[in-house]
Amino acid sequence: MAKTYYDYLRQELGELIEQLQLPELYKHSLKHRWLDQVVWADKKASECRCWHYRLRLTTIIGSVILPALVGLNFQVEKIHPSVRNWFPYIPFTLSQIIAVSAAIEEFYRFGDRWRDYRQMAEDLKAEGWNYLQLSGPYQNMPASTEHKPVPEPVKVAYPKTERSEARRATHVHSYSMFASRVESIIKNDVQNYVSELVKQQTKQQQDVEKYLATAQGVTENKTLFAPSQTHTSSNAATAQGITENQPQLAPPQTHASSNGFVSVAPMLPVDGAARDLAEVPLPPPQPRLEAQPVNQGVAPPTLKSEPPAIEIATSPPEKPPAFNFNEAILASANTLRGMSTADGPDGGNNACAWSVNKVLQKANISPLGENPNYVPSLVEALKQRGKPVSPQEAEAGDLVIAYEEAHIGIALTAGCSRVLSNSSSRACFVWESDVNFDGYYGGSSTIYRLLS
Numbered sequence: 001m002a003k004t005y006y007d008y009l010r011q012e013l014g015e016l017i018e019q020l021q022l023p024e025l026y027k028h029s030l031k032h033r034w035l036d037q038v039v040w041a042d043k044k045a046s047e048c049r050c051w052h053y054r055l056r057l058t059t060i061i062g063s064v065i066l067p068a069l070v071g072l073n074f075q076v077e078k079i080h081p082s083v084r085n086w087f088p089y090i091p092f093t094l095s096q097i098i099a100v101s102a103a104i105e106e107f108y109r110f111g112d113r114w115r116d117y118r119q120m121a122e123d124l125k126a127e128g129w130n131y132l133q134l135s136g137p138y139q140n141m142p143a144s145t146e147h148k149p150v151p152e153p154v155k156v157a158y159p160k161t162e163r164s165e166a167r168r169a170t171h172v173h174s175y176s177m178f179a180s181r182v183e184s185i186i187k188n189d190v191q192n193y194v195s196e197l198v199k200q201q202t203k204q205q206q207d208v209e210k211y212l213a214t215a216q217g218v219t220e221n222k223t224l225f226a227p228s229q230t231h232t233s234s235n236a237a238t239a240q241g242i243t244e245n246q247p248q249l250a251p252p253q254t255h256a257s258s259n260g261f262v263s264v265a266p267m268l269p270v271d272g273a274a275r276d277l278a279e280v281p282l283p284p285p286q287p288r289l290e291a292q293p294v295n296q297g298v299a300p301p302t303l304k305s306e307p308p309a310i311e312i313a314t315s316p317p318e319k320p321p322a323f324n325f326n327e328a329i330l331a332s333a334n335t336l337r338g339m340s341t342a343d344g345p346d347g348g349n350n351a352c353a354w355s356v357n358k359v360l361q362k363a364n365i366s367p368l369g370e371n372p373n374y375v376p377s378l379v380e381a382l383k384q385r386g387k388p389v390s391p392q393e394a395e396a397g398d399l400v401i402a403y404e405e406a407h408i409g410i411a412l413t414a415g416c417s418r419v420l421s422n423s424s425s426r427a428c429f430v431w432e433s434d435v436n437f438d439g440y441y442g443g444s445s446t447i448y449r450l451l452s
Helices: 004-019 022-072 081-085 091-108 110-133 162-163 171-218 234-247 273-279 325-335 352-362 374-386
Strands: 140-142 166-168 254-256 262-264 384-391 398-399 408-409 419-423 428-433 446-450
Touching: 004 022, 004 166, 022 091, 022 110, 022 140, 022 171, 022 408, 091 110, 091 384, 110 171, 171 428, 325 352, 325 408, 325 446, 374 384, 374 446
Parallel strands: none
Antiparallel strands: 140 166, 254 262, 384 446, 398 408, 398 446, 408 419, 419 428
C-alpha cells in the first residue's frame, strides 16, 4: 500500500527527532505532542479545504446553470412534447442541491476551519524547524541564563549589547523554551476558536433581539392596523335626520295689490307653527353686552393682580464622568483581537509597539512615544503619562512591558494573569500569555497604568 503524505511526514520528522542529542523523554514528547499535532492539523486542514471547495463550487456552478434551465422551462413544449413530463423537475432538483450545499457550508464553516487549521499547522512546522536547526529564537543563548528560556532578539535596528556575550545554544538547553512556545500556539488556537464562536453567537443573539424589538414595535403601533374611518355614512344619516325633523315649508303664495305689484308671502310651515309665531310679540332689542371671560351673571369686580413670581430651583450642572483609560483600552483591545499586523515593522515580526498604539488610537487616546514602533520609546512616554503598578494592583487595560523592554502587551484581566500582544510568527494581534509572556523573554515584566 502506498504511503500517504502524512505517513511520509511522520516518518521523516521522526527520523530527524531520533538524531537529536536529547533524552528519551524529550524525544517521546516531541513525537507524541509536537509531531502528532502537526500531522493532525495538516490533515484536518486538507479535509476542510476539500469540503469547502466541493460545496462552494456546487453552489456557484448550480447558481449559474439554474437561470438558464428556468428560461428553457418556458420553451420546453416547443422543443419536444415528451420532454415537458420530466424537464420541470430538473430546475427544482438543482435549486434544492444549491440550497443544501449553501446550508451545509454555513453550518460547518469549512472555509474558516480550513484557514484556522492551516495556520496552526504552519506555525507548528515553523517552530519545529527553527528548533531542529537551532535558528531564529533558538540560535543563541546568553551564558548567564544557561538553563533559562532564551529571550528573542527584539529588533534588528536596536541590537542589545548582551548579544556580544551570546554563545551557540543546544537542543537540550532550548527544549524548555520550545515546549513552552508549542503549548502557547496550541492554546492560542483553541482560545481563538472559542472567542470567534462566542462572537458569532453574540452577534446572532443581538440580531435576533433586534428583529424581535422591531416586530414588537410594529405590533404595538395601532396606526398600522387600524381601519380607515370614513364619515360619509354618518354625515348622510345626520343630514337625513335633520331633513326628517324639519317641518315642510309651504310654497310661496302670491297676492295681487292695487298698485300692480305682486307681493309674495313668506314661506312658513304648513302646520300651526306659523300662527303661533305671528301672535308672539318680539322682545325689544337689547343693548349688546360684552362677553364675560368667566362665570355668567353678576360677577364681582375684576381685580388686576400680578402673577406670583415662581422661582425655579436650579441645581448645578453635573460634571461629566472622568474618562476611564483602562476600560477604553480593554474594549479597544478586545475589538482589535485578531488584527493583522503585517503592515507594521518587519511585516509584523516586530509590531508589538505598533499594535499597542493601534489599540490606543482605536480608544481615542493619543499614541505613545516619539518612535511609536519602538518599545523603549513607549516606556519613556509611560513614565511621563502613567505610573508603574505592582502585579497585585494591576487591572485589565494596563500595559505590560517584558523583561529588558523586549515586548509590550495589554492586560486582559485583573492581576495581569492574561496578556494580549502581537504574535511575531503569525503577524497578528492574537498572542495571549501570562504576565511574563510565558517566560519567553527570560525575566519579570513591568506593568504601567496610563493616566493621560
